[in-house]
Amino acid sequence: MAGNPDRAGSAGATQLLLNPWARSSGWSMANTARVKGAEAMFGNVAGLSAVNKTEVLFTNMQLPGAGMSLNSVGLGQKLGASGVLGVTASVLSFGELEVTTVDNPEGGRGAFRPSLSNIGVAYSKGFSNSIFGGLLLRVVSESTSNVRATGVCFDAGIHYVTGEQDNIHFGIALKNVGPAMQFSGDGLAVQGLLTSGSDQLTLQQRSGNFEIPSLLNIGAAYDWHINEMHRVTFAGTFVSNSFTRDQGIIGVEYAFRKMLHLRGGYQYETKDDAEERTSWFTGPSAGLSVDFPFGEEKKSAVALDYAYRATNPFGGFHSLGIRISL
Numbered sequence: 585m586a587g588n589p590d591r592a593g594s595a596g597a598t599q600l601l602l603n604p605w606a607r608s609s610g611w612s613m614a615n616t617a618r619v620k621g622a623e624a625m626f627g628n629v630a631g632l633s634a635v636n637k638t639e640v641l642f643t644n645m646q647l648p649g650a651g652m653s654l655n656s657v658g659l660g661q662k663l664g665a666s667g668v669l670g671v672t673a674s675v676l677s678f679g680e681l682e683v684t685t686v687d688n689p690e691g692g693r694g695a696f697r698p699s700l701s702n703i704g705v706a707y708s709k710g711f712s713n714s715i716f717g718g719l720l721l722r723v724v725s726e727s728t729s730n731v732r733a734t735g736v737c738f739d740a741g742i743h744y745v746t747g748e749q750d751n752i753h754f755g756i757a758l759k760n761v762g763p764a765m766q767f768s769g770d771g772l773a774v775q776g777l778l779t780s781g782s783d784q785l786t787l788q789q790r791s792g793n794f795e796i797p798s799l800l801n802i803g804a805a806y807d808w809h810i811n812e813m814h815r816v817t818f819a820g821t822f823v824s825n826s827f828t829r830d831q832g833i834i835g836v837e838y839a840f841r842k843m844l845h846l847r848g849g850y851q852y853e854t855k856d857d858a859e860e861r862t863s864w865f866t867g868p869s870a871g872l873s874v875d876f877p878f879g880e881e882k883k884s885a886v887a888l889d890y891a892y893r894a895t896n897p898f899g900g901f902h903s904l905g906i907r908i909s910l
Contacts, residue, residue, distance in 0.1 A: 595827035597724050597735065599700045599758050603627070603678070604656035604674045606643050606889035606903035610871015611849030612836030616803030616821040617743065617755030622658035625672045625706050627800065628757040629718035630706035630741035633658035635668045636883055636909065643790075643905030649898035653677050670706040670720075675699065675707030688852035698728050706739075713750075716743040722760075724796070730771035737796050751807035758800055764793035815839040828838040828880070829854045829863040835869075845873040869893040884910045 605608045605623035613619075616628050622639045624631030638661055656674040662671050666706040678698050682691030702725065708718030720739040725732070741757035772789045803821035810816065816838050822830040835849030849869045854860065871891035878884050889905040 595700050595797040595880070596733070596765060597726065597760075597796050599674075599676050599726075600702065600722075600724065600737070600797075601653075601797055602645075602654060602674075602676070604643055604645060604654055604903075605607035605658075606645075606871060606891040606905040607643070607873055609645075609891035609893055609903050609908075610847040610869060610873075610889070611819065611837060612833045612851045612865070612869040612893065613801075614803070614819040614833040614835030614849045615755055615805060615817075615837075615866075616801040616819075617753040618803075618805040618817065618819055619755075620805075621774065621907070622660040622670055622672070623907075624741075625658060625670050625704055625720055625739075628741035628755045628803075629670075629706050629720045629739050630708055630716045630743040630755065630757070632660055632668050632670045632706055632718050633666065633710045633716045633743075635662055635670075636686075636861070637662050638716070638910040639907065641905060643903055645903040647895075647898050647901040649900075651679055666710040668708045670704075670708065671707070675701045685704070689888045696729050698726075700726050704739075714745050716745075717741065724762075726765075728771065731767050731769040733765045733767040734874070735762060735765035735796060737798075747807075749807070749809055751809060753803075753805040753807075755803045755805075756801065757803075758798075760796050760798045762796050762798075764795050766793050767791040793825070796825045798830070813841050815842075843875045843877065845871075845875070847871045847873075856905075862894045864897065866894045868894045877901055 603613055603626055608619050608623055608627050609617055613627055619627040619631040620634035622641050643656045654676050658672040660668050660670045680695035680697055683693045683696055684691050702722050704720050704722035705720060706720035710716045718741050722737050726737045737760045739759045744754040746752045774787045775784055801821055801823055805817055805819035808816045813827045819835045821833040832852045837847035839845050850867050851865050873887055873889045875885045875887040887907045891903040894900045
């Protein structure tokens with residue numbers, strides 16, 4: 585029974601699979617070939633090169649049924665004529681959890697706060713009017729008060745744009761490639777007596793290694809410019825996962841005057857059965873963005889983004905974000 589997809593669940597650091605950004609979550613990350621700006625540091629880092637000058641964004645994702653939240657910030661800064669430097673950070677919070685032991689299974693010995701976080705540094709560059717590429721290095725951390733695991737991984741991505749109106753997009757992104765991680769710390773130690781009456785000894789245990797959930801995204805998108813006021817974009821992405829079943833994602837976005845954006849998506853997983861599904865996403869997603877342009881040429885904007893994705897369990901999650909583009 586070894587091998588993909590039967591080794592689903594054997595990877596760690598799976599918070600790397602959570603899309604922290606509301607805009608791309610609205611169509612289930614179907615826009616691998618078209619994601620732009622600082623949020624591209626999750627979907628396809630090549631899209632970071634679309635930052636005009638400076639872009640800052642913040643997103644809060646809430647999972648009410650699980651009592652969890654994910655807070656993320658991103659920054660993109662133009663360097664030179666075609667390069668962009670980006671920084672991103674995400675922290676997953678679980679709130680306070682009861683401390684339980686073999687002797688105290690009901691708790692009552694206080695609480696602790698687990699922390700899952702990652703920080704990434706990226707660089708993206710436009711090599712021509714049609715080809716864009718980027719690389720990202722990410723540090724991953726998982727910890728409690730006395731146990732910690734730290735690792736590194738990298739992403740790489742390419743965008744290709746063609747068509748009379750630059751309306752045909754292709755993208756490939758390789759994500760979460762890195763060495764195995766391992767937990768260590770005092771929490772893995774056990775104290776006891778070797779024999780009756782002997783001194784107390786400490787036995788330090790070593791945890792096994794676990795792999796990071798690497799994957800490959802291959803996507804395409806087409807912009808249908810109805811006129812200067814209306815645009816409809818159709819997008820699709822194939823996700824090849826190393827530790828779960830492969831997925832297919834389709835999405836559509838409608839834009840009015842580059843100010844109002846409505847989008848929806850659907851994620852399909854092979855053997856998409858409630859008992860056999862390896863992802864908590866049940867398929868549909870939807871999102872809304874409102875941009876408020878300002879400046880002489882209206883190239884700067886403040887935007888509000890919202891997204892909802894259906895899940896089982898936990899009954900779905902909500903993402904709300906704000907971005908400032910200069």
